[in-house]
Amino acid sequence: MSDSQGxxxxxxxxxxxxxxxxxxxxxxxxxxxxxxxxxxPEGDPLRRRGPHLEEAPGGPTSLWHVFFAxxxxxxxxxxxxxxxxxxLDALIDRAHVLLxxxxxxxxxxxxxxxxxxxRPELVVVEASSFGKEGPWRDYLAPxxxxxxxxxxxxxxxxxDTPPLNVFGDLNFMVSGVYVALAAxxxxxxxxxxxxxxxxxxxxxxxxxxxxxxxxMWYWYHDRLPMAxxxxxxxxxxxxxxxxxxxxxxxxxxxxxxxxxxxxxxxxWLIEEGAAGDLWDPKYQDPENxxxxxxxxxxxxxxxVATREVGPLFLEAQSRGMAYGAAVPIERTADNPHLAARxxxxxxxxxxxxxxxxxxxxxxxxxxxPYGDVVADTEAxxxxxxxxxxx
Amino acid sequence: xxxxxxxxxxxxxxxxxxxxxxxxxxxxxxDVVKIMSAVRERGRGEDSPYSLMWNRNKRSLALDMRRxxxxxxxxxxxxxxxxxxxxxxxxxxDRWNVGYEIVSETxxxxxxxxxxxxxxxxxxxxxxxxxxxxxxxxxxxxxxSVPGRGxxxxxxxxxDHQAGLHAAVAVLAALEGRRSTGRGQRVDLSQFEVGVxxxxxxxxxxxxxxxxxxxxxxxDPYDNNAPHGCYPCAGAASDALVDERWVAIACMNDDxxxxxxxxxxxxxxxxxxxxxxxxxxxxAGDMLDQRIxxxxxxxxxxxxxxxxxxxxxxxxxxxxxxxxGERDPQLKLSGFLVEIEEPHxxxxxxxxxxxxxxxxxxxxxxYRPAPVVGQHNAEVLSEWLxxxxxxxxxxxxxxxxx
Numbered sequence: 001m002s003d004s005q006g007x008x009x010x011x012x013x014x015x016x017x018x019x020x021x022x023x024x025x026x027x028x029x030x031x032x033x034x035x036x037x038x039x040x041p042e043g044d045p046l047r048r049r050g051p052h053l054e055e056a057p058g059g060p061t062s063l064w065h066v067f068f069a070x071x072x073x074x075x076x077x078x079x080x081x082x083x084x085x086x087x088l089d090a091l092i093d094r095a096h097v098l099l100x101x102x103x104x105x106x107x108x109x110x111x112x113x114x115x116x117x118x119r120p121e122l123v124v125v126e127a128s129s130f131g132k133e134g135p136w137r138d139y140l141a142p143x144x145x146x147x148x149x150x151x152x153x154x155x156x157x158x159x160d161t162p163p164l165n166v167f168g169d170l171n172f173m174v175s176g177v178y179v180a181l182a183a184x185x186x187x188x189x190x191x192x193x194x195x196x197x198x199x200x201x202x203x204x205x206x207x208x209x210x211x212x213x214x215x216m217w218y219w220y221h222d223r224l225p226m227a228x229x230x231x232x233x234x235x236x237x238x239x240x241x242x243x244x245x246x247x248x249x250x251x252x253x254x255x256x257x258x259x260x261x262x263x264x265x266x267x268w269l270i271e272e273g274a275a276g277d278l279w280d281p282k283y284q285d286p287e288n289x290x291x292x293x294x295x296x297x298x299x300x301x302x303x304v305a306t307r308e309v310g311p312l313f314l315e316a317q318s319r320g321m322a323y324g325a326a327v328p329i330e331r332t333a334d335n336p337h338l339a340a341r342x343x344x345x346x347x348x349x350x351x352x353x354x355x356x357x358x359x360x361x362x363x364x365x366x367x368x369p370y371g372d373v374v375a376d377t378e379a380x381x382x383x384x385x386x387x388x389x390x
Numbered sequence: 391x392x393x394x395x396x397x398x399x400x401x402x403x404x405x406x407x408x409x410x411x412x413x414x415x416x417x418x419x420x421d422v423v424k425i426m427s428a429v430r431e432r433g434r435g436e437d438s439p440y441s442l443m444w445n446r447n448k449r450s451l452a453l454d455m456r457r458x459x460x461x462x463x464x465x466x467x468x469x470x471x472x473x474x475x476x477x478x479x480x481x482x483x484d485r486w487n488v489g490y491e492i493v494s495e496t497x498x499x500x501x502x503x504x505x506x507x508x509x510x511x512x513x514x515x516x517x518x519x520x521x522x523x524x525x526x527x528x529x530x531x532x533x534x535s536v537p538g539r540g541x542x543x544x545x546x547x548x549x550d551h552q553a554g555l556h557a558a559v560a561v562l563a564a565l566e567g568r569r570s571t572g573r574g575q576r577v578d579l580s581q582f583e584v585g586v587x588x589x590x591x592x593x594x595x596x597x598x599x600x601x602x603x604x605x606x607x608x609x610d611p612y613d614n615n616a617p618h619g620c621y622p623c624a625g626a627a628s629d630a631l632v633d634e635r636w637v638a639i640a641c642m643n644d645d646x647x648x649x650x651x652x653x654x655x656x657x658x659x660x661x662x663x664x665x666x667x668x669x670x671x672x673x674a675g676d677m678l679d680q681r682i683x684x685x686x687x688x689x690x691x692x693x694x695x696x697x698x699x700x701x702x703x704x705x706x707x708x709x710x711x712x713x714x715g716e717r718d719p720q721l722k723l724s725g726f727l728v729e730i731e732e733p734h735x736x737x738x739x740x741x742x743x744x745x746x747x748x749x750x751x752x753x754x755x756x757y758r759p760a761p762v763v764g765q766h767n768a769e770v771l772s773e774w775l776x777x778x779x780x781x782x783x784x785x786x787x788x789x790x791x792x
Contacts, residue, residue, distance in 0.1 A: 007567025027556075031563050050612030051595040063594040064612070134723040140704035144608060144618060148638035149706035151714050153620060155545035156534060162620040163636050163708045165608050166544055167533035168591050177555045182747040184562035185418050189393035189752055191569060197751035205726050205746035208714055210551035212406065212521075215727070218711035219741045220439035231710045233632040237522075237531070237541045244522055246531055246541045253540040255526040260518065317517045324523030326531040326540050329592045330602050335527070337514035343583060351598035357584040358560045359509070362575035363567045 006032020006365030011187065014038070014092050015072060016100035016107040018046065019143070019169060020203050021127040022068045023176025025099050028183060029071035030356060030367050033097075036380055037072045038088055038106050039373070040079065044069070045105075053351060066347050068169075071368035073376040079106060090384040093119060096190070097183045102128035112198070122196040123186040127179050131202040141203070147171040150207025151214050158236035175206040213240040225290060242293050246326055247301050249309040253326040256300050261320055265296070268319060274303035392419025393752040397565070398774070400464075400471040401425060401448065406547060407521070407581055408477035408505055409444035410554030415473075415561065416447035417745040417754050423770050424448045425464065426763045427455065428792045436762045437737040445760035446730070446742055451771070452764030452792050459790035461487050463775075468493045468500065470774045472574075473561055475503040477581075479518070480510045490576045500574040501564040505557045509580030521547030524585035529592060535605035552588070553581040608638075609675060615642050616671035617650070620708055621683045625690035636708035637691040639682065639698060647671060649701045654685050734759040767791050 009032040015025040016038065029035035037044070049064035075091065078084035088106055092098055092115045100107035112124050129141040136149075144165040147153045152171055157164040165171075182199040190196045208215070213232060217240070221227035226242055237246030237255070244257040258265035269275035276299045283292040304312065309325045316323035325331075338344065343355040345367050356365060397420040401412045409424075416422040424445060426436065435441065451467075453460040468474050468488050476483050483489050483504075490502040504510060507519030517523075522543065525531045531543030560577045568574055586593070591612070592603035603611065608619040623635040641647040644666060651660045659681055664670040671678055686694050691707040698705035707713065714721060721727055726744050734740045742757045767786065771777040785791035 007563040007570075009567075010570050011566065027559055028563075031559075050614075051591060051599065051601070053594075053598045055599075063598055064591060067590045067594055130720050131724055134720045136699075136720045139699050139706070140702065141706065142615075142640050142642050142704050144620075144638045144640050145704045145706040148620065148636075148708045149718075151709050151711065152546075153638060153708050154636075154710045156542070157545065158542055159631055161536050161542070162608060162622075164534060164536070164542065164545075165620070165638070166548065167530065167603075167605070167611060168588070170530075170544075170548065170588055173588060174552065174555075177552065177559060178746055180559050181414060181418075181555065181562065182749070184559065184566065185393040185747070186749060186752070188397075188562060188565055189749075191566070192396060195751060197749055199750070200748040202720075202724070202746055202748075204720055205724065205744070208721070208726070209743050209746050210548065210555075211711075212546035212548075212550065214546060214711040215714065215741075215743055216439045216443050218715045220442065223439055223737075229632065230712050230715070231632050233630075234545055237543050239522065240546075244520065246522065246526065246543050248541055253526075253531070255520075255522045255531065255543075257520065257522075259520070317514070320518055322518040322520045322523045324519065324526035326526035326543065327529060328532050328540075328602055328604075329529040329589060329596050332527065332529040332586060332589060333593055333596050335586075337508060337512045337517075338583070338586065341509060341512045341580075341583075347594060348598070351594055353594045353597060354587040354590045355583065357556055357587045358577050358579040360560075360564065360567070360575055360577055362571060362573060363564075 005363055006030070007360055007363040008033035011097065012095045013097045013099060013183070014095045016098065016104050017127065017179070018101045018104040019172050020129065020175050021099055021101045021179040021201070022046070023173045024179030024183065026068055026070055027177065027180045030365065032363070032365050035072050036075050036091060037069060038075045038077050038091070040105055041076055053348065061348070063351065066351070066370050067353060070347065070370065072371050073380060074371045074373040075380040076373050076377045087381065087384065087386055089115070090386065091380065094384060095122065097123045097125065097187055099125050099179060099183060102126060116196065116198060120196055121190055121194060123183060123190055124196070124198045125179055125182045125186070125201060126198065127175055127201040127203060129202070130204045132200065143169055143171055146203055146207060150204050151211050152207050155211065155214055155232065155234055157234040159234070163234055171207050172203070174210050175201060175203040178206045242290070242297065245297060247304040249304050249307050249312060252309040254304060254309045254313055255324040255326060256304055257322055258296055258300070259322060264319055265321060269299055269303065272303060274299055391752055392754050392756070393749060395419040397421070397473065398471050399423065399473040399475065400467050402474070402476035402478065402483060404477065406440070406444055406550040407553040408475065408557070410551055411505070411557035412448065412475060413444055413446060414555065414558040414745065419754065422448040423467070423766070423774070424450050424761065425453050426450045427453060428763050429454060431763050437734060442734065442737055442740050442760045447756070447758050448761060449766035449770055450761030450763060451767055454790055454792060455486050457790040459785070459788070464488045465493070466775055469497045471497070471500060472565070473501050473503065475505070475557065475561070477505040480504065480506050480515055494574065498573050499568060501561060501568065501577065502574065503557055503560055503577040503579060505553060505579040505581060507580070508582050510578045519581060521550040524549045524582050527582065528585040529589045530585065533589065533592060533603055533605055536607040537605055539605070549581060549585040553579070553584045556584050614668045614672040615640060616668060616675055617641055617678045617682055619679050621679070621686040623686050623691035623694060624688055635691040637686055637694045637705055638708055639703065639705045642704060644668065646703050650698065650703045653697050653701045653703060657681070728757055730757050730759050732758055735762045735765065764792060
């Protein structure tokens with residue numbers, strides 16, 4: 001449980017999510033809500049997800065679980081018993097919000113219906129892969145399949161690679177944040193009007209809603225001068241505008257763009273003797289804008305190939321240009337800006353990780369200690385008034 | 391009724407990250423007034439596809455923030471708002487006299503969200519960022535690639551969408567917090583910190599085990615599940631890259647592998663006992679990918695998907711925007727992609743992908759087109775400030791409402 005004074009400290013939540021929604025539960029827990037995550041006596045199956053902390057006391061510990069199940073209280077409950085079911089129902093009856101995923105532990109539809117009928121002010125958010133009906137309703141969709149069907153895989157990759165899935169669980173972090181939004185939107189309404197409700201979040205649509213150019217290209221390609229049809233092919237690090245690209249430098253890769261100040265970029269290239277014919281007055285003609293962009297990017301590719309990435313990044317930023325070095329994870333971990341903002345936080349005594357992604361001036365919050373299932377279960381049973389030996 | 395219909399948002403955001411966050415609030419019924427300016431929009435286009443995509447359901451008020459009269463109006467509007475939100479570099483709204491310190495003196499309930507690239511403090515706070523800048527610095531570009539390359543990255547601006555969604559979460563959390571404290575507050579949202587958060591697993595692995603994650607293409611990075619990839623299929627309309635057809639297949643346990651073997655006709659190569667375990671299949675990943683690709687290459691992607699799913703094997707067509715728009719039966723059934731009934735003043739027919747949240751008592755199914763500059767001057771100024779149409783007309787003629 002988070003011990004912060006976060007903005008959600010007055011909110012009680014039961015978390016019956018799986019990979020598809022757990023990031024939403026994490027956000028709400030980290031923001032200070034009291035989030036209880038029930039799990040079966042044999043343990044949450046997500047505790048098996050890698051990576052693992054190899055040298056943890058008591059054996060390898062799932063860092064996946066440590067990250068996504070942060071700031072929770074864990075509640076071991078046996079739903080094969082009448083008592084276990086009564087305990088879970090009692091826990092839900094104390095909650096403002098119930099988060100779940102279709103088919104996840106404890107998330108039977110009858111339980112949700114019954115909870116809502118007992119307490120109309122309850123907010124129930126349920127994520128599913130594809131929705132409640134339709135030919136794909138029961139399709140199995142782990143991360144890469146969800147990304148493929150949702151449209152996230154096709155635009156990623158290069159001409160000489162397959163379409164690529166995004167690393168880690170980024171597709172499910174999109175559906176997770178929509179789960180959090182559904183909960184908070186419905187909670188706001190419940191606070192104002194006294195009535196809860198059920199909200200459904202299809203992962204498939206969540207992913208499709210966050211693809212920048214993909215649907216824009218489909219609908220508006222005839223209004224985009226660079227578009228040749230309703231689909232833009234995968235093309236490595238070149239952005240749909242043709243004006244942004246991740247390029248290879250002398251010692252690594254770097255995202256490069258003349259935006260937002262093309263004149264400053266041109267002046268810099270001229271200083272460097274790398275501007276080719278970009279000074280030609282023909283490029284002032286808006287008719288030649290696309291050609292100018294193509295020539296500019298070619299000049300940049302040739303010039304960047306001769307430069308060291310680190311100094312180039314800092315010099316570009318000092319000139320107001322949005323360059324960004326494409327670094328391996330240990331360089332991100334060593335980022336001086338994040339260190340200066342005192343951003344990293346301890347997830348375990350020996351494991352640091354990302355801090356909070358936003359900062360509240362009056363209700364500061366922080367990621368809480370990783371829960372202990374035995375101690376937490378005792379505390380939860382006490383909260384619901386479940387006497388020992390009952 | 392939609393869930394946020396009592397919430398008033400003064401929206402100074404631009405480009406994608408900020409407007410996407412306020413789009414979500416607008417979809418949920420908040421009254422989002424987008425501050426636009428004829429000067430800023432010149433050359434960008436208030437009817438550009440980008441603006442049409444991210445500004446639906448909002449109202450537009452035109453203010454020329456170079457003018458004192460406009461800044462004074464912005465100040466009065468901020469006093470009426472529940473939320474003030476911007477994604478300029480730190481300090482811009484302060485210079486316009488609508489910074490948090492000033493506004494909160496007269497509107498202590500205001501929730502003031504500043505979603506700058508790097509956050510309000512720190513040595514890089516003045517740095518300029520786009521989503522790919524953050525993907526690069528946060529490790530996401532390096533990790534979303536094939537072994538040996540670090541220049542591919544995510545093929546769209548993932549972090550812009552996520553920064554917007556996180557801003558909306560912050561807004562709603564702060565509204566809930568206001569019930570306890572009775573006060574609003576400032577929220578410093580760093581788009582960079584949002585982005586680094588997504589590399590959380592790789593970072594915990596680095597800090598905990600000293601392991602530096604490396605790009606693995608479509609392999610499962612941590613759990614050895616195999617096969618786990620994208621495979622070429624038949625059915626391409628042409629030889630062009632854009633017409634290629636692919637299917638993703640992922641066996642997440644041994645049983646799903648056995649089922650995939652059956653779907654493929656139990657070929658000789660797949661009977662190798664070494665492939666009965668995830669570790670064995672992962673070890674033989676290259677061979678596995680090659681053999682499965684040989685099988686899928688002769689079959690249409692939809693057919694592979696249907697056969698696999700019918701047998702209990704996770705598989706899905708690698709869908710393009712055209713697939714989402716015209717072939718996807720789930721999206722058709724839910725009506726996810728809609729033609730907006732009301733025509734846009736200059737673009738005509740526009741479109742929307744619905745908010746992917748289905749509230750059963752407060753459905754969010756109203757979609758209005760993105761506004762043009764100053765389209766709602768009179769109604770916003772009347773409703774928020776009680777100004778008369780005549781006052782608004784005078785402002786428009788004088789140029790500070792434009």
